[in-house]
Amino acid sequence: MKLTIKFQREGTRAKPVYADYEVDIPEETTVYDALVSIRETQDGTMAFRGNCGVGFCGDCTVSINGGQKPSCLVTVGNVQKENVITIQPVRYAPVTKHVMYDADKFIWDKLTPFARGLVPNGDRPVSDKELEPVRKAMRCTTCGLCDEGCSVIDVNLDFYGPAALMKLYRFAFDPRDSITAERLTQGSETNGIWDCVHCWEATEHCPFGLEPTHRIMETRDHGVSYGVRSGHGNKSAERHYDSFARSVERSGWLDERAVALASYGGLVKGGIKLLPMALKALKRGKATLKPHHKRPGAGEIKKIFERYRRSTADRRKES
Numbered sequence: 001m002k003l004t005i006k007f008q009r010e011g012t013r014a015k016p017v018y019a020d021y022e023v024d025i026p027e028e029t030t031v032y033d034a035l036v037s038i039r040e041t042q043d044g045t046m047a048f049r050g051n052c053g054v055g056f057c058g059d060c061t062v063s064i065n066g067g068q069k070p071s072c073l074v075t076v077g078n079v080q081k082e083n084v085i086t087i088q089p090v091r092y093a094p095v096t097k098h099v100m101y102d103a104d105k106f107i108w109d110k111l112t113p114f115a116r117g118l119v120p121n122g123d124r125p126v127s128d129k130e131l132e133p134v135r136k137a138m139r140c141t142t143c144g145l146c147d148e149g150c151s152v153i154d155v156n157l158d159f160y161g162p163a164a165l166m167k168l169y170r171f172a173f174d175p176r177d178s179i180t181a182e183r184l185t186q187g188s189e190t191n192g193i194w195d196c197v198h199c200w201e202a203t204e205h206c207p208f209g210l211e212p213t214h215r216i217m218e219t220r221d222h223g224v225s226y227g228v229r230s231g232h233g234n235k236s237a238e239r240h241y242d243s244f245a246r247s248v249e250r251s252g253w254l255d256e257r258a259v260a261l262a263s264y265g266g267l268v269k270g271g272i273k274l275l276p277m278a279l280k281a282l283k284r285g286k287a288t289l290k291p292h293h294k295r296p297g298a299g300e301i302k303k304i305f306e307r308y309r310r311s312t313a314d315r316r317k318e319s
């Protein structure tokens with residue numbers, strides 16, 4: 001199959017400068033192998049990342065015809081468009097040369113805080129069932145494609161991102177570990193699990209079906225079951241969580257004004273912070289000054305909360 005590989009050597013993603021390489025290779029050749037062959041036969045200066053070549057390490061993630069993919073997992077025949085394949089760097093990774101990115105800044109610096117090894121809690125035998133979440137998370141190749149799709153990283157590069165939070169999940173769900181609450185508290189700091197907006201893009205982007213957004217949601221639930229609703233320096237997540245539950249317990253539905261005020265630190269602090277937005281919302285008819293009322297059946301909802309509290313207290317006593 002005759003192809004032109006357009007390879008970005010200079011410029012930015014928006015204004016790329018390409019070098020074109022002509023190749024004649026079988027259509028089942030992977031894009032990664034195609035790049036390696038060009039580097040070996042045409043241009044030894046080409047810079048791109050890659051390691052295992054079999055979809056295990058995630059290192060060769062690159063933008064191919066505008067979509068981010070591990071280049072060793074796609075064949076030239078499948079991705080070419082009119083016999084052209086365009087290679088660019090991934091979106092959020094700082095580029096060091098051509099399409100080679102700084103892997104530390106892209107992924108490892110964020111992931112390392114959650115990668116503290118297992119701190120064993122004894123030698124109790126664990127079942128296959130208990131290890132299912134761990135095994136699932138260990139299939140993560142740290143390719144970073146979930147981060148590429150993340151709509152929070154889009155506006156906040158400091159957000160840990162789903163790839164790093166997958167590492168948190170891996171250890172937080174390990175039944176052999178003894179510092180689960182500590183890990184969950186660390187993951188609940190600012191830019192951690194509570195900053196995910198569950199847009200599900202990470203789940204859409206993971207090429208291995210690991211559903212990273214689902215894993216973040218499960219880690220939150222896991223935190224709550226451990227009594228961890230925020231990090232030491234991130235009390236707004238806890239306030240939001242508690243006021244949300246309080247509102248539903250009290251009235252049977254959500255009092256958005258009360259939750260917003262509580263999340264920002266109460267009537268005075270929250271009021272000052274939210275006043276401009278509240279005035280705008282009132283003007284546009286998106287908010288009302290009418291008092292929040294109880295819904296019919298609110299008493300039944302309150303009973304659900306009471307039952308939940310009793311059952312969690314029982315579970316804690318048992319464990």
Ligand code: SF4
Nearest residue numbers: 140141143144146206
């Ligand atoms: S969760 Fe999926 S997309 Fe994200 S780094 Fe791991 S393998 Fe890649």
